[in-house]
Amino acid sequence: MLRFAVITLFPELIRPVTESGVTGRAVDRDLISVETWNPRDFARDRHRTVDDRAYGGGPGMVMQVEPLGETIRQARSQLPAGSKTIYLSPQGRLLDQALVEELAAAPGLLLVAGRYEGVDERLLEQEVDLEVSIGDYVLSGGELPAMVVIDALARLQPGALGHAESASQDSFSAEGLLDHPHFTRPETVEGRAVPPVLLGGDHEAIRQWRLKQALGRTWQRRPDLLARRELSEEERRLLDEFIAEQSG
Numbered sequence: 001m002l003r004f005a006v007i008t009l010f011p012e013l014i015r016p017v018t019e020s021g022v023t024g025r026a027v028d029r030d031l032i033s034v035e036t037w038n039p040r041d042f043a044r045d046r047h048r049t050v051d052d053r054a055y056g057g058g059p060g061m062v063m064q065v066e067p068l069g070e071t072i073r074q075a076r077s078q079l080p081a082g083s084k085t086i087y088l089s090p091q092g093r094l095l096d097q098a099l100v101e102e103l104a105a106a107p108g109l110l111l112v113a114g115r116y117e118g119v120d121e122r123l124l125e126q127e128v129d130l131e132v133s134i135g136d137y138v139l140s141g142g143e144l145p146a147m148v149v150i151d152a153l154a155r156l157q158p159g160a161l162g163h164a165e166s167a168s169q170d171s172f173s174a175e176g177l178l179d180h181p182h183f184t185r186p187e188t189v190e191g192r193a194v195p196p197v198l199l200g201g202d203h204e205a206i207r208q209w210r211l212k213q214a215l216g217r218t219w220q221r222r223p224d225l226l227a228r229r230e231l232s233e234e235e236r237r238l239l240d241e242f243i244a245e246q247s248g
């Protein structure tokens, strides 16, 4: 059971990930748990203040060390020992499948979703194990990135993916390649037919066709991924065939 605690001023944003799809089913099956903690509930003043103006001036507000720190400590006390505290921010380490697999090793994850212009740096130094970014773009808060982490990790929990979905585990994530094309009925759409190899029952030919397509598409669209990946003798041959077919 992988336990998530999400610190957020908008807990209603997180609930959908616990109610539907693979993640909702993972919660139902006790493969994961997701709790939200709102720093406003730990604010001691009458106005339940969680932010304040930035030292040094400038626009926007900064989340204060307290009550955010108290919320983190309370939430962490409910997580298993060895849980990691993750801060979602544009300044974080870029999330990729390798990091997803690293994070999956933790018994619990405390995900801190920032708002405003960010959080007082001293709280990060004091409480955060790792800053994580889901990509080089700016969002209004860390809640969507937190749900991305929950989704990517839930899929790795044994039993989360039915046999029908476990195929999707074999593509990009596991092999470091982009996925091969997918087809279903009808056989012809606007005069475009399904590749004949897929209509036959030659499973070895189908496996090779899919591997070749995955290699070719990775070569075409994400050469950076290919650069990082050793190719087996078979993969090298299939990719060379793909490239030769491209030049016509």
Ligand SMILES: NC(=O)c1ccc(NCc2ccccc2N2CCOCC2)nc1
Binding pocket: 088, 089, 090, 113, 114, 115, 116, 117, 118, 119, 132, 133, 134, 135, 136, 137, 138, 139, 140, 141, 142, 145
């Ligand atoms: N790429 C990501 O993972 C990502 C994550 C969060 C995020 N936003 C919340 C946030 C969190 C921390 C610091 C600043 C901010 N921002 C607040 C709004 O202003 C911009 C900075 N944006 C993108």
